[in-house]
Amino acid sequence: MNTLETTVRYVFLGAAACFVIGLHLMNSPRTARRGNTISAAAMGAAITATVVLLADDGVITTTGWLVLIAGGVLGSALGLYAARTVQMTAMPQLVSLFNAVGGGAAVLIAVDDLLQTGDPSGLAARVTVPGALDIVIGAVTFSGSLIAAGKLQGVVPSRPLVFRGARPLTAVLALVFAAGTVWLVLDPGSTAPVLVLLVAALAFGCTMVLPIGGADMPVVISLLNAFTGTAVAMAGFVLDEPALIVAGALVGASGGILTKLMADAMNRSIANIVVGGFGTGDSAPAVGDTGGAQVRSLSADDVAIQLAYAGKVVIVPGYGLAAAQAQHELGDLADLLEEHGVDVSYAIHPVAGRMPGHMNVLLAEANVPYPQLKEMDEVNPQFPQADVALVVGANDVVNPAARRPGNAVSGMPILDVDRAKSVVVIKRSMGHGYAGIDNELFTDPRTGMFFADAKKGLAELKAAVRTFVG
Template sequence: MNSKTNTSFLINFLDKNLETISWGLYVVAAVLFIQGLRLMNSPKTARKGNKVSIIGMLLAVFVALFTTGYNKFETAVGLYAVLAGGIIGIVLGVLLGKNTKMTSMPQLVSLFNTVGGGAAALVAINDIINPAIQSFPKSGQAHGFVEVGTGVYNNTVLTFTPDNLAMIGKIDHVALITAILGIFIGCITFTGSLIAAGKLQGILSGNAIKMPGCIIINILCIVGALITGIMIFTNALHLKLFPEIVKLFPEIVHSIPLWKLVLLFAGFALVLGIAFVLPIGGADMPVVISVLNACTGTAVAMTGFVINNVVMIVAGALVGAAGAILSQLMAKAMNRSLVSVLVGGFGNSTKISDADSGFSQQLKETSADDLAIQMIYAKKVIIAPGYGLAVAGAQHEIAELTNLLEEKGVEVQFAIHPVAGRMPGHMNVLLAEASIPYEKLLDLDDANSQLIQADVALVVGANDVTNPAARRKGSSISGMPILNVDEAKNVTVIKRGQGKGYAGIENELYGLPQTSMLYGDAKKMVAEVVLAIKEL
């Protein structure tokens, strides 16, 4: 008897308070996300931070499943769709996450960003073209951009009749606008991140791809998106906002079903995403990924507005802020404004520098054995890694070299330029994989104060970030902070070939008297140096 009354009490309690309880638990999840990001401040607590954030996510998903299940899925199809998609997502996510090489991390993050933006856009699309009256059936309170009314929206095609206009009553304008924005931002992120991932993976050319009609495509898409966006707005609102305009073209406005408008709108945004990232060079991809990451966060927050969900709003805003700050830090490190990065790559200004650096440099080649001897008798060696190290996957050889040199009493440090590699902190992750302690990694300012005292500076696959041309005027990278590698007593550059860096200009470092070149794949060359040291 007791248990029966207990359960009926519980059901009664849940009926009355489910919304409040779930809201409270969502707040807890949001706090866990904040706490998780805060713990990522320090390398010591970072992993714990990620776990705290995972707990927040599990809690939020559980609450969402429970409340939706408790209020009954309107059709079982909904539950199956979520479960089927979820299972595929879990399997693929674990497989990709576990098996992707550390050197391909940036494109993987970009790929996950792609699907995140896609999901946000899809939820927003669904909310406009299938605007079920998203009410909690038991409490009768609606959420979604429709506040009262039942069943009118079950047709995907919305037709304008005085009847349903009267029934719709109040419509939340802000929620509708945010849904439209959610589609827009989500779609741009979807194709934008996909292109960025393609560029990093080498499927697409990493160079800035200039299409002659690019500006025209951009303008057409923006105008198209603006028009269709406004049409969606007026169509979904049943044209309460611009009756004068609608009276001018009633046939056109009424004859286009809402879902066609939404697809058209999404299409414009998708093309815009491609046109936005294609002209940006591979060297700027870190900034682009960061910006797109922020965009997805914002799109998620927008979708959160539509269904009035606290954890989506808070988490989306957090990610938006993270991406924005990171992008700014990155752009600052390259001494360029965020706008100039996003408008187009280095390609525009390289013409000037090609003309003035037309001199041919006298390059001096060295051998692995010479480098080995030079380093063993040095007191301090500073290694400046770059994208070449990531491509060759030479981090373990570098770690072995470091250990060998330290056994011989040589002090080894790493000079990490903020934009070395293809992501902020790309080098740090790679070197950490080879268990090089993070205390050995110097940031730009520390590295430059140490480089003056260094006997040997070893540049492994880094180019533009070491070019002294940045310190004088008239070069396309002028003003970009660089590692002052040339201040070390001896400089050796390990480089695949005689090609240029992403900025497309000669590196004046290579022509300096203290610099010698070691041509070859970073992994192979470092291994040869290690072997040479062992044989000594």
């Protein structure tokens, strides 16, 4: 091993350490940006070191340099464009597309290495087995992530899509994975088992995600992210690249842990979510359709009086806030209340929104101070002391029905909004959440409904509060 190779190995080691540090920093919203920067810089250094090593070995031809440069420029341009133009409400779709790109790239690496080896018969099981796993996991991630993005964007119906024979087909595809892997090990370098694995995995990704309802999309995104990391780690074994192995393992492990935590937050198992069939999309019955229960409707002035003279207000954001792009109006209202001595905090449910951390990122965009964001375990004991709980666009995560057995949200940990002294819900209608059941909070005697689009409603509240506080 010459000096350059030794230096590159040290760069890989340093990059792996930076990945761990970056992941640790992402554990807190306060340091997440710094962690992301460190991780991105480490990956850039690893890529640069790899290119330098390949160039020194004379592996990269003139055409190869053109492809590398064009790919780098195009990818960077697309990434920058997406980061600057994609709306916060479309971020889950973007994450799903990123998962698809990562899984697809890992598949291409494995396919190329397995089929382009000079002596295919000499491929050992330590290469063919990770290669087969790479193809299966990566292709499942690719097609599954595209379906997930389509469901989130509305291109594919968000309701569970189950066709006759879907479950048996999924089981058959799983058996094909095992048979294809054995075939590839016994006949390394052959195109047939690679194609069989590839087609079966692409089909499996579709049959796995199509039956999953919109309520489970945050968990599915996290699960597919874990798949992406695992596929990248397998690609690292195929290429014998430690940096890929470490980076992929970190993403796979952290994504798996996050998926488990989110499933627990919904009081459901990952297996139950993957089986699908839960969640039918957000229905929107007409205002006042409550099955005979009484609903107390409030005006902007009614709500403003409560907020202006409250000592403590807990705000509960949900997807409706993101859909209306009303985070800045909410932040302005909170600032106005704080200027007049009101204690304001935000209650963040683990699965609020359409992706992990959706509400945290949304509120950070409105420059809401991080210390005001309270996780569920921290904020629930504070609700009984809150004069007003202001719910903006949240539904299932505040439904008291979760405390009773026999319904779609039974056992799901919720925010104890109904234990506040007064509750105000800003919502366009009495529509159901993704669980498809009535929200008992809306008919609670302490709850008042302010029917309005979140952005317009918060603007009205801000103006009304200003008239009361002077």
